Amino acid sequence: MAHDTQSALRVELARAKVNLALHITGQRPDGYHLLDSLVVFPQIGDRVALEPAGSLDLRLEGPFARDLDGPSENNLILKAVRAFAESAGIPVPNVRLTLTKRLPVASGIGGGSSDAATTLRLLEDFSGSYLPEETLHALALSLGADVPVCLFPEPQIMRGIGDELSPGPQLPVCGIVLVNPKVGVSTPDVFKNMSKRDNPPLPDLPERFSSVAQLTECLADCRNDMQDPAVSLCPEIGKVLSALEADTRIAFARMSGSGATCFGLCELRDAMDIERQLRTAHPGWWIASGSLS
Incomplete structure (x- = not known):
């Protein structure tokens, strides 16, 4: 530049x-x-x-x-x-x-x-x-x-x-695949659909994650409190998460923000191949992959 x-x-x-x-x-x-x-x-x-x-x-x-x-x-x-x-x-x-x-x-x-x-x-x-x-x-x-x-x-x-x-913590070398089913979901509607708003905060996070496994292990102890309310309003999000979780190369999958985009974390070398296969199986979805950092 x-x-x-x-x-x-x-x-x-x-x-x-x-x-x-x-x-x-x-x-x-x-x-x-x-x-x-x-x-x-x-x-x-x-x-x-x-x-x-x-x-x-x-x-x-x-x-x-x-x-x-x-x-x-x-x-x-x-x-x-x-x-x-x-x-x-x-x-x-x-x-x-x-x-x-x-x-x-x-x-x-x-x-x-x-x-x-x-x-x-x-x-x-x-x-x-x-x-x-x-x-x-x-x-x-x-x-x-x-x-x-x-x-x-x-x-x-x-x-x-x-x-x-x-x-935030330093990240390991890691691939990410983003998937959006091209269905909109309204943030205010997701908030309205939440039954509980006073949930526990994030656990203490390390200064750095040395591997994808350590990162995903930590994320498993965390949540996206908007995911369940969003899935109930927009079942397509559930289908995206199921497709990501079905791929054994994906170590962890979750929805981002209030949706409807979901992410899957994987080894960087697998990211593009996972993206290609998802595109073939789901031509109507928006799919992108790259490095996490």
């Missing part, structure tokens, strides 16, 4: 945000849920490109571009550009942003939040205006509860409503 002049095209992967574990630990009086989550960012994502232009412009392309609702000026990426300029005290930059939307929309893997966070990083680099960490965090939070965690796409623990962040 070139950094020398403002004429350079800058491109970055807006990585999917995967909740390896998601514990719902309570609910605030204002309705926001409290959570405890181990979040990771595999090398699977949307592509955000930024280049100088005559005016601020957003182009949408890729397999899921048509699923982005409403006029493009309402897109979170453009909101991020305007909010960044205001925070940095600079004019709104004349840039063309091209979003190649490869991740399914509203699918529990934070695609829109990651796109916005990636845009903020690219804008800092392009403008040379680097915001203090607290300012950048507050700006990201104003765009959405999941945007701050996506600013630094490395393992993190999210707490509170998602705004309290701390570094």
Whole structure:
């Protein structure tokens, strides 16, 4: 990626945000849920490109571009550009942003939040205006509860409503397969369908996981408290989990976020082969694989 002049095209992967574990630990009086989550960012994502232009412009392309609702000026990426300029005290930059939307929309893997966070990083680099960490965090939070965690796409623990962040464990070399049945599930509906909201928090996690086996053993002691309510609303999620669990090379499978995307963890060398076989067996599903970190 070139950094020398403002004429350079800058491109970055807006990585999917995967909740390896998601514990719902309570609910605030204002309705926001409290959570405890181990979040990771595999090398699977949307592509955000930024280049100088005559005016601020957003182009949408890729397999899921048509699923982005409403006029493009309402897109979170453009909101991020305007909010960044205001925070940095600079004019709104004349840039063309091209979003190649490869991740399914509203699918529990934070695609829109990651796109916005990636845009903020690219804008800092392009403008040379680097915001203090607290300012950048507050700006990201104003765009959405999941945007701050996506600013630094490395393992993190999210707490509170998602705004309290701390570094997560170092990950082993590990493959991940993401599967979405291309069926939407509404986050508010999943929350409504939960019978219990004051669940135990995450157990203490080690500083690093030295193997896939150690990671999956730890995850087996954790939960996604939204998985059962989501499966009961959307049985397709159960079919995805069954397909992942049926493959002996997959060491662990679970739903991410409020769904409907599920993940399977495996040895990195097996990931692409598992993806190919799942694509053949389930041509209607969205499937992607890559490295966990």
